[in-house]
Amino acid sequence: MSEPIGVGLIGCGNVAGLRHLPALTGLSDARVVALADPDSGSLESLAARCGVRKLYADHEALLEDPAVEVVGVLTRRVAVGEIETLGRAIAAGVRAATGPVVAYAEEHSFPSPAGQRR
Numbered sequence: 102m103s104e105p106i107g108v109g110l111i112g113c114g115n116v117a118g119l120r121h122l123p124a125l126t127g128l129s130d131a132r133v134v135a136l137a138d139p140d141s142g143s144l145e146s147l148a149a150r151c152g153v154r155k156l157y158a159d160h161e162a163l164l165e166d167p168a169v170e171v172v173g174v175l176t177r178r179v180a181v182g183e184i185e186t187l188g189r190a191i192a193a194g195v196r197a198a199t200g201p202v203v204a205y206a207e208e209h210s211f212p213s214p215a216g217q218r219r
Contacts, residue, residue, distance in 0.1 A: 105132040107168040111160040112175035113138035113147040121175055122151055131171070137163040164193045
């Protein structure tokens, strides 16, 4: 069995904690390895619930983390800011998903094709 895919979540509010985190922790082939949120209270609260130790106030730093292979952008501001964040994630070589990451996680296993992991 291969190592689980490392997931980073950008945005640690209610939706991340109530929907995304439970869906992702239920997968054997994915694990949340890093969290990012400028609100230290939300960041630390979600980290305490899931045991993640890599915490970032700046999502750019999360994108540079080599353990993050897939990122879920779970911010309130969808429009331009989210699109820019997704673009930076892809440019950094990280597979990226926006809010519907839960639907993807529930329907699919996170693949780990040879040669695509960093």
